[in-house]
Amino acid sequence: MDVPGGYMNTWLKRIMFIAGLEIVSFYVIYIFGGTHTAVPYVIFIPILLGAYFWGAKGGLAVGALSGLVIGPFMPLYVEAGEMQSMMNWSIRLLSYSLIGLAIGYTIEKIEKLNEAQRERDNISVFTGLYNINKMLPDLNEKIVRGETFSLIAFKITNLDGIGKYVNYHIIDQVIERIIQDLSRRFGRDYLYSMSDDEIVILTDVDDETVYHDLSEMIEGYSSSTQIGRYVFRIAIKAGMVHYEGEADNGLDVFNKARVALDQQSEFGTGVFYYDEAINRKNQLNYEIAGSLLNAIEQDEFYLVFQPKIDLTDYSVKSAEVLLRWDRGHKTPIGPGEFITVAEEVGHIKRISKWVIEKALDQIVAWREKGIDIKVAINLTTHELMDEAFIEWKRAAIKERGLEFSQIAIEITERVTSQNNQKLLKSLSKLRTYGHQVEIDDYGKGYNSLMNVGEIDFDTIKIDKYFIDRLERPEMQALVRSMISYAHELGRNVVAEGVETAKQVDVLQSLNCDRAQGYYFSHPLTPDQFEQYYNEQLIS
Structure with missing residues (x-):
C-alpha cells in the first residue's frame, strides 16, 4: 500500500503545482498588459512540465488548458479592455495543444531510448545475464x-x-x-x-x-x-x-x-x-604488502640475535640473525608472515640486503669491542640462485674487511627438497668462498636424509618439533640417529627451541654440539647480546 499511496501523493502534488503555475502565468500576463506582448510565452513553463511529468497525453492536456487560460478570458489589451478574437485564441489553443503533444511525445521517445540503454547496460555481453x-x-x-x-x-x-x-x-x-x-x-x-x-x-x-x-x-x-x-x-x-x-x-x-x-x-x-578469520588474514597480508616498502625506507625494521650455545662449555659460539618489524601502534606481525608476503610482492631481496648490511655492520662494531662472533643469515631460494645478489653480498663482506667464515648461510629443509641443480651449485660455491651452510628445520620433511645427501652443508639444525618430544624414548632414538648421521659426515648439529634443563641433559647425552632456545636466551638486541656475551665469558 505504501508505493501506490506514495505515487498518488506525488501525482496530486504535480497537478497542484501545474495549476499554481497556470494561475501565476495568467496573473503575470494580465498585469503586463495582455496577450499582445511577449509575456504570454511564460505559459510554456507549465506546458513543458506537463509533458515531462505525463508524456504526450499530459503535454496535450496542459497545452489545451494553457490555451484556455489565456484564451477567451484574457484581454488582448488590458488597459483598453479589448478582448481577443475567437480566431486569435483558437489558434493559440491549437498551437499550445500541439506543442504540448509534440514535446510529450519526444520526451516519451527519449525515455524509452534511455530505458532500453539502461536495460542494455544491465546485461552482460558475455552471457546475456544481468550484470x-x-x-x-x-x-x-x-x-x-x-x-x-x-x-x-x-x-x-x-x-x-x-x-x-x-x-x-x-x-x-x-x-x-x-x-x-x-x-x-x-x-x-x-x-x-x-x-x-x-x-x-x-x-x-x-x-x-x-x-x-x-x-x-x-x-x-x-x-x-x-x-x-x-x-x-x-x-x-x-x-x-x-x-x-x-x-x-x-x-x-x-x-x-x-x-x-x-x-x-x-x-x-x-x-x-x-570465513571472517581468513578474510582478516588476507586483509592483513594486503596491508603488509602496502607497508613493506615504507617500512624499509622509514627504518621500521630492526635485528635481534639469538645465541647458539656450545653444550660442552656453555660458551656463545655464534648467533642467528632474526628480523623484527616495529609497527608502532599497529598490530605486531611475526617475521613468518611478513617475509612470506615480501617474497610474493618482490621486496624480499631488498629486505635481505638490508638485513645483511646491518648484520655485517654489527659484526664490525662487535669486533672493535673485542667480541669475535659468527652470525647465521637466512636466505631464500631466489636469492641463492641470483648470481648478482651473491656477488653483491660477497662485495659487501670484503668491503668491511670481514672473513666469509664469519657469516653462515641458513636454508630451510624445504629449500633443499627442490633439488635444483643450480641451487646446489650455488651452495657449493658459497662454501668455497668460506661460508658455512646450515640446514634449518631439519627433520620436518619426510625425505630429509635424501635431500640433505644431495648438498654440501656444515650444520643441521634439528627442528623444535623433535626437541619438544625428547622425553619419549622413540624420539630420543630418532634424534640420536640424526646426530650420528651428521657426525659421521664430520658435520655439526644444533638443537632448536631448547626450553628446559631436561632437554639440555638429554641432548648432551646424545652428543649434540650446540643448542639455541629460550632456556639459554630469547633473541636479543645488539646491546643485550653484547651484555649476554660478556656475562657468559665471566661465568
Missing part, C-alpha cells in the same frame, strides 16, 4: 526490506584452459550449459554475470539445500563433461555468504562472497563458506 549494475540494486532492495538471503559467487576456474587445450569454440557452449543448469535450480532472473567465467547467484533457499545442490552439480561437472565429440573436466568452485542484516549495502555482501571464493586454492573445486 553488477542490476545485481547491486537488487541486493540493496532486499537489505532495505530487511530480508535474509544467500549470495554465491560461482566460478569456472579452468575455462581458459578448456579454450586453450580442448577447443576454443566450445567455450560458449560450456557457459550456456552451466547457465541452463543454474537457471533450473535457482531461476534465470536471479543469476548475474560478472565475466564469462564467473556467475553470482541470489537465492532465498536455505543454505543446506543450496550447498547440497551446488556440491552435486560441481561434482558432476568435475568428473566428466561431454560437448560434441569432446570429453573433459570442468573445474568449478563457489563462495557462499548468508546475509542476516550484518552488512550495510549490497557491495559488502558481494565482496564477502568473492572473498569466500578466493579463500581456497586457485584451481580447487567445491562450495566454500565465507
Whole structure:
C-alpha cells in the first residue's frame, strides 16, 4: 500500500503545482498588459512540465488548458479592455495543444531510448545475464526490506584452459550449459554475470539445500563433461555468504562472497563458506604488502640475535640473525608472515640486503669491542640462485674487511627438497668462498636424509618439533640417529627451541654440539647480546 499511496501523493502534488503555475502565468500576463506582448510565452513553463511529468497525453492536456487560460478570458489589451478574437485564441489553443503533444511525445521517445540503454547496460555481453549494475540494486532492495538471503559467487576456474587445450569454440557452449543448469535450480532472473567465467547467484533457499545442490552439480561437472565429440573436466568452485542484516549495502555482501571464493586454492573445486578469520588474514597480508616498502625506507625494521650455545662449555659460539618489524601502534606481525608476503610482492631481496648490511655492520662494531662472533643469515631460494645478489653480498663482506667464515648461510629443509641443480651449485660455491651452510628445520620433511645427501652443508639444525618430544624414548632414538648421521659426515648439529634443563641433559647425552632456545636466551638486541656475551665469558 505504501508505493501506490506514495505515487498518488506525488501525482496530486504535480497537478497542484501545474495549476499554481497556470494561475501565476495568467496573473503575470494580465498585469503586463495582455496577450499582445511577449509575456504570454511564460505559459510554456507549465506546458513543458506537463509533458515531462505525463508524456504526450499530459503535454496535450496542459497545452489545451494553457490555451484556455489565456484564451477567451484574457484581454488582448488590458488597459483598453479589448478582448481577443475567437480566431486569435483558437489558434493559440491549437498551437499550445500541439506543442504540448509534440514535446510529450519526444520526451516519451527519449525515455524509452534511455530505458532500453539502461536495460542494455544491465546485461552482460558475455552471457546475456544481468550484470553488477542490476545485481547491486537488487541486493540493496532486499537489505532495505530487511530480508535474509544467500549470495554465491560461482566460478569456472579452468575455462581458459578448456579454450586453450580442448577447443576454443566450445567455450560458449560450456557457459550456456552451466547457465541452463543454474537457471533450473535457482531461476534465470536471479543469476548475474560478472565475466564469462564467473556467475553470482541470489537465492532465498536455505543454505543446506543450496550447498547440497551446488556440491552435486560441481561434482558432476568435475568428473566428466561431454560437448560434441569432446570429453573433459570442468573445474568449478563457489563462495557462499548468508546475509542476516550484518552488512550495510549490497557491495559488502558481494565482496564477502568473492572473498569466500578466493579463500581456497586457485584451481580447487567445491562450495566454500565465507570465513571472517581468513578474510582478516588476507586483509592483513594486503596491508603488509602496502607497508613493506615504507617500512624499509622509514627504518621500521630492526635485528635481534639469538645465541647458539656450545653444550660442552656453555660458551656463545655464534648467533642467528632474526628480523623484527616495529609497527608502532599497529598490530605486531611475526617475521613468518611478513617475509612470506615480501617474497610474493618482490621486496624480499631488498629486505635481505638490508638485513645483511646491518648484520655485517654489527659484526664490525662487535669486533672493535673485542667480541669475535659468527652470525647465521637466512636466505631464500631466489636469492641463492641470483648470481648478482651473491656477488653483491660477497662485495659487501670484503668491503668491511670481514672473513666469509664469519657469516653462515641458513636454508630451510624445504629449500633443499627442490633439488635444483643450480641451487646446489650455488651452495657449493658459497662454501668455497668460506661460508658455512646450515640446514634449518631439519627433520620436518619426510625425505630429509635424501635431500640433505644431495648438498654440501656444515650444520643441521634439528627442528623444535623433535626437541619438544625428547622425553619419549622413540624420539630420543630418532634424534640420536640424526646426530650420528651428521657426525659421521664430520658435520655439526644444533638443537632448536631448547626450553628446559631436561632437554639440555638429554641432548648432551646424545652428543649434540650446540643448542639455541629460550632456556639459554630469547633473541636479543645488539646491546643485550653484547651484555649476554660478556656475562657468559665471566661465568
